Amino acid sequence: MNPPRLVEITPATHRVEIDLVYATERNLTGKPIYRRAHCLLLEPAEAALRRAIDVAAQAGFTLRIYDAYRPPQAQQVLWDFLPDPNFIADLGRGSNHSRGTALDLTLVGAHGEPLDMGTGFDEMVAASGHFHAGLPEPVQRNRLLLLGVMHAAGFTHIESEWWHYELPGSRALPPIDNAASGPWRLM
Template sequence: MKTKLLKLALAFFILNAESLLAQFSPEDTVLVDIQKINPRIIVEIKYATEDNFTGKKLYDVPKCFLRKFVALKLDSVQRELEKVGLGLKVWDCYRPLSVQKILWSIVPDERYVANPAKGSRHNRGCAVDLTLVDSLGNELPMPTKYDDFTEKAHRDYYNLPDTVIKNRKILEDVMKKYGFIPLPTEWWHFDAQGWENFSILDIPLKELNKK
């Protein structure tokens, strides 16, 4: 009986995965530069500088690449925020698996860094780290700086000024509206629905930048 149930569950999983993938054309799943989709989204890729928790430059180009269907969702978020004088600044998007291994070697804690043996949503081009900015591009107050590995970065942490809680909620609400899933331990991290259906990649950003 158990074997039969397991087979039925596996069949359902396969059918469900195929159904999700069928929603996307091959063009929807290629990696694209977010600024070619919406140049008003500010790009400040932390791992292309030494201004990150490793203190090292890990990317060879400061670009945000995402699966096209994810980039289009982010474009919708930006357009909605602009109606109230706000916008987005992205800190990280697609991340090569080789970089994931470096991050894991420094912080082997799955609350904050995905185990490269499983692969990150970033490695699939289906995750983005970002924050809110005003109409002049100034960052709005948020709970912590980027890549703060403390409970203050958790979404259920409320010992914060009211303005900060409000800003965090604005970002979370608009991202969820357009199909992004918030990570509980990082207020800045969001995954696109259906990320698990895409393969882990290890393409250097400089190679993507040539296309």
């Protein structure tokens, strides 16, 4: 049996913007978690991302990716910082990011600015939930637009994070250790 194959996502190969916040201090821990900034997805997730890119482009938008494959070691760093199962998957359950089948992203408009989603990426508050009541109508529309793009491409969402999408059935796959991520080791 062949090991899982991660595919690198770049602006040149995929017509996306990439801002891997876990390779910077601009994440909830305040410290870089990744030593290297490579945006990676398992082959089936990469194929679905290509569909999402095309759907978004039809509506005049680009995707900005904040995170994709996340080694289990990085997941542990996040859990140690914020052990809240509403927002961070513990290693016992595993994160679909660690399976290479999940990504965090937003839509970017024609002028290069991300759409207003009401909360920032990784803002671990109730208002980050997909259908949080009380958000202004333009924010609700923007979230629904992203939801439609990603669902049309074959992804599903989780309730608590407007930015998180994953392939259905991902839990059946094993996590991919950092050492098994080929030449793109993040940690």
